[in-house]
Amino acid sequence: MDSYTNVLQLYPADEEAYQRASWLYHEVLFAFPDAFALNQRWLERHPDDLNVLSDFAEKHFTTGRFAACAERLTALLARPDVQPDVAAGLRVLTIPTLLALRQPAQVPAAIDALLAYVMAQTDDFQVTWSFEGVKHFIGQHDGLAPYQPWLQQFFNAVQAERREALVTGLQAARQAFADKN
Numbered sequence: 001m002d003s004y005t006n007v008l009q010l011y012p013a014d015e016e017a018y019q020r021a022s023w024l025y026h027e028v029l030f031a032f033p034d035a036f037a038l039n040q041r042w043l044e045r046h047p048d049d050l051n052v053l054s055d056f057a058e059k060h061f062t063t064g065r066f067a068a069c070a071e072r073l074t075a076l077l078a079r080p081d082v083q084p085d086v087a088a089g090l091r092v093l094t095i096p097t098l099l100a101l102r103q104p105a106q107v108p109a110a111i112d113a114l115l116a117y118v119m120a121q122t123d124d125f126q127v128t129w130s131f132e133g134v135k136h137f138i139g140q141h142d143g144l145a146p147y148q149p150w151l152q153q154f155f156n157a158v159q160a161e162r163r164e165a166l167v168t169g170l171q172a173a174r175q176a177f178a179d180k181n
Helices: 002-010 015-028 032-045 050-061 066-077 084-100 104-119 132-140 142-158 163-180
Strands: none
Touching: 015 032, 015 050, 015 132, 032 050, 032 132, 050 066, 050 084, 050 132, 066 084, 084 104, 084 132, 084 142, 104 163, 132 142, 142 163
16 A cells, blocks of 8 residues: 555656555555545546546545435536546435435435436446445444345346346335335
8 A cells, every 4th residue: 555655746647546545545455534534635647537526426425425425426417528437426325325314215316317317328237336435334333233234135136247237137126215204
């Protein structure tokens, strides 16, 4: 980890070092404040980096900035230049964000929107986002404790390797959410 941060101090525009450091902080070390700060510094130099803007929305979630996360998700999903796999990841992140904001009544509609989006993709479509940091954060956040088993089912569905399995898993997760609430 130190090697990447050292490289970034010497070469602050080194995208590979940034990506690796960001991934390690967030997805492996679960050092969410460090990941947030790293994203923030990168965006100061690269304010139009769409992939990093998307990652930054996720960093808002894992640092408990739920309202700001929701705002970022809405703004990013309104952009036509967001790649399909990134848009799917943002739509996925919308669901735990709604739960963190204590808006469970909006979750079925968010799942329906995700389902419609996924069904419009090619047969080999899959969500490529890792979500390891998000899942770890959910496991540690008391406010999401009532939803943890369901969120585990939801994220298991999201990680399907084919669109058909993804759709089936999301439909099952939607039904399980409706049954629970």
